[in-house]
Each structure stands twice: as structure tokens, then as C-alpha cells.
Amino acid sequence: MDRYRHNGGLRQYVVYVAFALILAIFSIILHDDGFLSSQNLLNIGRQAAPIAVMAVGMAFALAAGEIDLSVGSIVALSSLVAAEMVADYGFLLGALMALGVAAFVGLINGIISVNVRIPSFLVTLGMLSIISGIARNWNNLQSLPIRNDRFSAIFGAGGLGPISSLLIWIVIVGVIGHIALHHLRWGRHILSTGADRNAANAVGINTARVKISALVVSATAAGFAGILLAGRLSIGRHNLGEDYLLTVIAAVVIGGTNLFGGRASVLGAITGALIMSMLNNGLILMGLEVADQLIARGAIIILAVALSMREAKEV
Amino acid sequence: MSNTAALMADGISKSFRAVQALDDVSIELHHGRVTALLGDNGAGKSTLVKCIAGLYQPDSGRIFIEGAEHRISSARHARELGIETVHQTLSVIDPLDVAENLFLNREHTRGGWLGARLGLLDKRRMRTDCATTLSRLDIRIPSLRRSVGSLSGGQRQAIAIGRAVAWGQRIVLLDEPAAALGVEQTQRVLELITNLRDQGLAVLLITHNMEQVLSVCDEAVVLYRGKKSAEVKVADVTKDDLVAYITGARTNS
Numbered sequence: 199m200d201r202y203r204h205n206g207g208l209r210q211y212v213v214y215v216a217f218a219l220i221l222a223i224f225s226i227i228l229h230d231d232g233f234l235s236s237q238n239l240l241n242i243g244r245q246a247a248p249i250a251v252m253a254v255g256m257a258f259a260l261a262a263g264e265i266d267l268s269v270g271s272i273v274a275l276s277s278l279v280a281a282e283m284v285a286d287y288g289f290l291l292g293a294l295m296a297l298g299v300a301a302f303v304g305l306i307n308g309i310i311s312v313n314v315r316i317p318s319f320l321v322t323l324g325m326l327s328i329i330s331g332i333a334r335n336w337n338n339l340q341s342l343p344i345r346n347d348r349f350s351a352i353f354g355a356g357g358l359g360p361i362s363s364l365l366i367w368i369v370i371v372g373v374i375g376h377i378a379l380h381h382l383r384w385g386r387h388i389l390s391t392g393a394d395r396n397a398a399n400a401v402g403i404n405t406a407r408v409k410i411s412a413l414v415v416s417a418t419a420a421g422f423a424g425i426l427l428a429g430r431l432s433i434g435r436h437n438l439g440e441d442y443l444l445t446v447i448a449a450v451v452i453g454g455t456n457l458f459g460g461r462a463s464v465l466g467a468i469t470g471a472l473i474m475s476m477l478n479n480g481l482i483l484m485g486l487e488v489a490d491q492l493i494a495r496g497a498i499i500i501l502a503v504a505l506s507m508r509e510a511k512e513v
Numbered sequence: 514m515s516n517t518a519a520l521m522a523d524g525i526s527k528s529f530r531a532v533q534a535l536d537d538v539s540i541e542l543h544h545g546r547v548t549a550l551l552g553d554n555g556a557g558k559s560t561l562v563k564c565i566a567g568l569y570q571p572d573s574g575r576i577f578i579e580g581a582e583h584r585i586s587s588a589r590h591a592r593e594l595g596i597e598t599v600h601q602t603l604s605v606i607d608p609l610d611v612a613e614n615l616f617l618n619r620e621h622t623r624g625g626w627l628g629a630r631l632g633l634l635d636k637r638r639m640r641t642d643c644a645t646t647l648s649r650l651d652i653r654i655p656s657l658r659r660s661v662g663s664l665s666g667g668q669r670q671a672i673a674i675g676r677a678v679a680w681g682q683r684i685v686l687l688d689e690p691a692a693a694l695g696v697e698q699t700q701r702v703l704e705l706i707t708n709l710r711d712q713g714l715a716v717l718l719i720t721h722n723m724e725q726v727l728s729v730c731d732e733a734v735v736l737y738r739g740k741k742s743a744e745v746k747v748a749d750v751t752k753d754d755l756v757a758y759i760t761g762a763r764t765n766s
Contacts, residue, residue, distance in 0.1 A: 383620045383632030386613055390606040397604035400568065401618045402589030460608050 210454045213466045216502070217473050224480040231483045238479065240362060244430070246475035247354075247364035248273065248423035249442060253449040253467035254375040255419020260450060261379070262412035263392035263459030264318040268307060269420035269446060271329035273439025276300045276424025278333055280349070281342035281434025289349035293425050300421020301414050303329060308410030318413060333436040342434040353429025364426060368468060371422070375464035388412055392459025448499040449474050451507070473502075517580040519544050519715035520565065520596075520684050525574035527560055534560040535571070536739045542684060542715035547706060549726045549747070550719045551759055552736035558719045559601055561736070562686050565717075566598040567591035578683070589618075595682030599673050601689050601719075607662030611654050612636070612643035614661050615676050646679045650705060667698040674705055681714055688719045703729050723752045737761045 224233050232238055252269050259266045276296040284292030307325055311318040336342075344350065357363045379385035390398040391405040391412075398405050420439070427438045451457055452473060453466025477498055481491045520542040527535040535557045542548050552558050563569040565576065567585040575582055578594055585591050591598070598604075605614050613620075616639045622628050623635035640657050647654060652671045654664065661669055670693060677685050687706070691699040706729050709716050718730060726733055726747060733750070735743040735758040743758035743765040757763040 381634050381636070383622065383634060386609060386620065386634070387618070389608050390617060393606050393608050394604075396602065397600075397606055398617075400566070400588050400598065400600055400604040402587065402592050403618050404589075460606075 210463060210466065212505070213453045213463075213469045213473070216452065217469050217476075220473060220476055220480075224476065224483075228480060228483050233480065233483055238483075240360075240365075242472065242475045242479045243368070244354075244362050244364045245478065246471045247368050248426050248439065249445055249449055249474055250368045250468045250471035251371050251423045251426065252416075252420050252439075252442060252446045253453065253471045254371050254464050255416040256446050256450045257375070257453070257455045257462045257464055257467045258379070258388060258412045259318070259416035260455050260457060261392045261459060261462035262388045262409050263395065264308075264311065264409055264412055265447075265457075266304070266307065266322045266413055266416040266420075267319055267443060268303065268322040268325040268329055269416060269423075270439045270441070270443045271326045271333060272300050272303055272417050272420035273424040273427060273442060274333040274434075274436050275303070275329050275336075276421035277428035277434035277438045278336045278342060278436065279434070280425050280428045281344045282336075284344055284346045284349050289346050289352065292346075292349065293353065296425050296428075297418055297421045300424070301418045303421075304414035304417025305410065307417060308413035311413065312406045312409050318409075322413075330436075330440075336436060337434075339436055344428060344432045344434065350429050350432050354426050355430055355432065364430065367422075367426060371419070372464060372468050375467075379462060379464055384408075384411070389460055389462065392456075392461075394460070444496075444499060445474050446471075448503055452502050457507070474499075518542060518577070519579065521577040521580075522561070522565060523575045523577070525561065525564055525571045525576075527557075527564060527569060527571045533739050535564070535736075537574075538736065538739070538741050539574075540717075540734050540741075540744075542717055544683075544715050545710055545713045546731040547710050547716040547718055547729050549730040549733040550717055550736070551721075551726065551733055551755060552742075553759055555738075556736040556759075557739040558736055559688055562598065562600070562688050562717070562719065565591070565684075566596060566600075566686060592618075592680070596684045596686065597677035597681035598686040599677045599688060599690050601692070603669055603673050605661045605669050605673050608660055610660050611647075611657040611664075611672060612639040614672055615639075615643045615646065615679065617676070619680065647675060650675050650678055650708075651701070666693045667695060670694055671698070671701070674702060678705055678709060681709065684715045684717070685709055686717045689721070690718070691720070691722070691725070699725075723755055726755060727752065735759055737764070 256266060279299045280292050280296035283295045307322050310316060311321040352363060354364050387403050387408050390403060391408045395405050424439060428434050449470030450467045453470035454463040455461060455467060477495060481494055486494060518541040523539050525535050525538045538561060550558050564571045567588045567590050576585060583594060606617065621635040621638045622633050624633050643657050652675050654668055661672060674690055691702045703725060706716055706718060720726060730747050733745050733747050733755060734741060745765060
């Protein structure tokens with residue numbers, strides 16, 4: 199038990215228990231609605247992919263003691279950039295450009311927040327508005343179609359045999375994120391900076407650069423989520439990802455990442471995203487109207503986050 | 514050991530807006546000697562340590578290390594010059610484990626050039642080296658994989674000190690290292706300090722405990738309201754003398 203206690207007790211396992219519990223509950227009450235059909239389970243996974251990717255990025259921002267509220271707007275911008283560029287430069291370069299634009303937005307977020315010493319929630323809130331505006335202007339609120347089969351196949355619509363490429367991307371992002379957090383010096387410095395910035399400074403860690411890099415990662419991850427949505431839907435559009443923010447933060451926090459820095463879990467964030475997707479799917483299958491879904495989802499998120507934060511305080 | 518001071522800070526002044534925290538303070542640290550830095554709360558002790566550790570830039574004054582002048586621009590720079598510091602507020606990181614803390618910002622990496630560029634941690638080597646270091650210092654921690662946040666105050670302090678001791682090349686600055694410790698642990702810290710001294714390092718010890726000064730320190734520098742009020746050999750003074758300097762009842766410098 200010792201090994202568990204020191205890392206925040208059982209709370210790091212809460213998310214997996216919750217996952218199993220919700221899965222079990224839906225399996226029972228939605229048995230006749232095909233919740234457990236492989237088609238539906240795959241659907242849950244596919245729906246979760248953009249959220250999961252963003253949640254991994256957000257876990258790094260939170261771990262470093264920052265937050266990125268602009269991620270939803272970056273999803274849209276990235277999808278538009280990809281749609282625009284894929285046509286001219288091919289799928290790979292187009293995707294890289296979309297990622298580059300997203301990373302650049304994160305860099306601006308980070309530099310302003312760290313150098314001008316404005317809390318990142320304010321900077322990224324402003325950035326959310328700016329990027330949303332740019333995305334709306336991009337094509338006068340119209341979708342940009344993507345007619346590149348390779349792009350769509352690799353980033354969402356295709357897959358390896360029965361396995362959707364989206365699921366493969368979740369695994370890839372998860373593995374990279376987990377290694378970066380636990381096995382790279384950078385990951386340790388992210389946690390150190392978020393846990394105690396003064397102490398991290400005192401041992402010579404460049405905490406300013408660490409914080410900027412964390413915001414670059416969260417924005418880049420959002421950019422990648424935009425590419426995945428663009429790939430699945432074969433469009434770029436100004437409102438993709440618009441309502442993801444709350445879901446992403448909920449997924450990360452339920453997954454065991456501390457909202458105020460110093461503790462993060464990549465696998466937890468991904469599981470949190472799967473829980474969110476499962477809830478969404480289950481509520482739809484239960485036949486709730488959109489308005490009722492919103493109410494139920496909001497209530498469940500607050501409850502779940504409250505539970506996970508309460509546990510965090512006790513430990 | 515040469516006669517050159519390991520560290521000489523000359524005429525250091527530092528103010529924060531209207532408050533003059535340090536006013537023309539000079540201090541010398543010598544190899545193989547422990548210097549006490551004394552003074553009441555707010556006398557400027559921690560400010561002086563932070564100027565030497567690279568966390569503050571003095572407004573004026575010069576710092577020489579082994580006779581060569583350096584402008585210590587950052588904590589990293591101070592470390593590169595062989596100066597290790599244990600600050601009053603512990604600089605251990607709770608969520609990281611013991612080995613990760615000991616090697617914080619000095620991590621071993623593996624996988625050759627690429628691994629070093631990426632910063633791929635060699636956790637196994639960090640743990641074995643950590644175990645060696647801690648046992649050399651006779652610091653006992655139940656498991657190196659435990660996060661430091663789960664350890665007792667004394668163990669955390671021991672790790673912070675252990676880190677300074679393990680890496681200190683020339684100079685170790687200790688800002689109230691035993692403040693939160695019990696009797697036995699305090700004794701252990703004092704042993705570590707004499708150990709460092711015997712290895713030829715220059716040690717600066719901030720403390721409020723006169724017994725500690727008399728038992729392990731060779732020299733004492735006393736600050737009073739940002740100014741140096743006394744600089745004495747510990748063998749020449751009594752506890753009452755030191756207290757008089759600290760409270761400003763007497764000066765000698």
C-alpha cells in the first residue's frame with residue numbers, strides 16, 4: 199500500500215473505477231439500446247479522440263500551474279488551416295502547418311502570460327475570443343471542404359482494418375504524453391514548476407521557459423484535435439471544438455490531474471475523456487433532448503469534479 | 514588550502530523599494546571553515562544568501578570566488594560556480610520522488626546524444642547514485658521511490674541538505690537548515706556540517722541557535738538592520754557577546 203499512498207492515495211485509481219462503474223451502469227440500463235454493441239463502443243472511442251488529445255495537452259498546462267482556455271478556438275482554427283493548406287500542399291504539410299499555427303498561438307499565450315505576468319486564464323480567455331473571431335472571418339462562417347482522401351483516412355475517417363485511426367492516435371498521443379511526463383527531464387520540470395515555482399527556480403530550473411512550453415503543448419494538442427476532427431468530417435469549420443473546453447477540463451481533473459499544478463496523469467486524462475464520451479453517448483441513447491443532455495452533462499461534470507477534488511484535499 | 518577566500522562578497526547592498534535590506538555588507542568564507550551568519554529577523558541574512566545564490570542581484574558590491582570576480586546571474590550560474598544552497602523554505606518538490614529531488618535539474622540521462630537532447634531520464638542510475646550518496650551521508654529514507662511529500666519534515670530537510678552536500682563543490686550555504694527539526698535530527702545536520710568542513714568546503718550557516726554557533730562554527734558575522742555589526746572568531750566570544758551583537762546592544766566591526 200505504501201507505494202500508492204504517497205502518490206495521492208487511491209485517488210489516482212478513482213477515474214478507472216468510475217470508468218468501470220459508468221460502463222456497467224450503462225450496460226445494464228441501456229442493454230436493449232445497443233450500448234454494448236461493438237459499433238457503439240467504437241463510436242464512443244472515436245468521439246473521445248479529440249477530447250482525449252486535448253486532455254493530454256491540458257494535463258501539461260495544469261501540471262505546470264497554468265490553464266489554457268483557448269483550446270476550443272484553436273481546434274477550429276487548426277481545422278481551417280488544415281483545410282486550406284491540404285488542398286495546396288498535400289496532407290502532411292497541411293497537417294504540419296495546422297500544428298505549427300496552433301503551437302504559435304500557444305507560444306504567444308505563454309510569452310504574454312509569463313513575461314507580462316498576466317495569469318494564463320486571462321490571457322487564454324482573451325486569445326479564445328481573438329482566435330474565434332479569426333476563425334469566423336476565415337471563410338465567412340462557411341465550412342471549407344477537404345478533398346484529400348489520404349488526409350481523411352489518416353486523421354480520422356480511416357483505420358487499420360476494423361481499428362479506427364482515431365483510436366490509434368489516442369494510443370500514440372497517450373504513450374508520448376506518458377513518457378514525456380514521467381521519463382523526460384522536461385516532464386519532471388513541469389511538475390516541479392507547478393508544485394513549487396520558487397523551489398524550482400532555486401535549483402536553477404528555467405521556470406518561465408517551462409511554463410511557456412506547457413502552454414505550447416496544450417495549444418499544439420488542441421491543434422492536433424482540430425486535425426482529427428477535420429479528418430473525420432472532411433471539413434474545416436469555425437465552430438469545431440467550440441464547446442469542448444469544459445469537457446476537456448473535466449476529463450483532466452477527473453483523471454487525477456491537480457487543477458492548481460504539481461500533479462498530472464496522462465492515462466487518467468485519457469480515461470477521463472473516455473468517461474465524458476461514454477456519458478455523452480449514454481445520455482443520447484437514453485433519448486434525452488439536447489437541452490436535457492446539457493443539463494445532465496453539466497451536473498455530472500460538477501459532481502465528478504467535486505468528488506475528485508474532495509478526495510484530493512483529504513490526502 | 515590556499516589563503517584565497519573561497520568566497521568574498523565585498524560591499525553588498527540591496528534594497529527593495531524604500532527598504533534597505535543590505536547596506537554595504539562584506540563577508541568572507543574560507544575552505545574548511547564554517548561561518549555563522551547571525552542576526553535578528555529582518556536583519557538581511559536571507560537576502561545576503563540569496564544574493565550569493567544568484568536569486569537576487571545586488572544593487573552594488575562585488576563577489577569573488579577563489580579570487581576571481583563573478584556576477585552571479587542566476588541560481589543555475591551559482592550552481593555552476595560550485596555554490597549550493599539550502600534555503601529557509603525547503604526547496605524540495607513534493608510530487609517528485611527522493612532520487613528525482615536529489616538530482617533535480619542535474620538528472621542523469623540515457624540513450625546517448627539523442628537521449629541527452631530529449632532528456633530521457635536514467636531513473637535506475639539516479640536511484641543507485643542517490644542510495645550511495647544518502648548512505649555516505651548516513652541519511653536514512655525508507656524508499657527512494659516515495660514522493661517527498663509523503664516524508665516527515667526531518668526527512669525532507671535531510672534530502673534538501675543532502676542535495677547541497679552531494680553537489681556542493683566549494684561552497685555550501687545553509688539558511689536555518691535545522692529550523693524545523695527535532696533534537697536528534699538537528700544533531701545529524703550538525704554532523705553533516707562538520708563533515709563538509711572536514712572535506713574542505715566553505716560553509717555558511719544561518720541559525721538562531723547560539724549553541725550551534727559555538728559548537729560547529731569557526732567565525733561569526735552578525736547583521737543588524739542590514740549592516741554588519743560584528744565579525745568575530747567564535748573562540749573569542751561568549752554566547753552573551755553574540756546576543757549583544759544581534760540585538761544591536763554592541764557592535765564590533
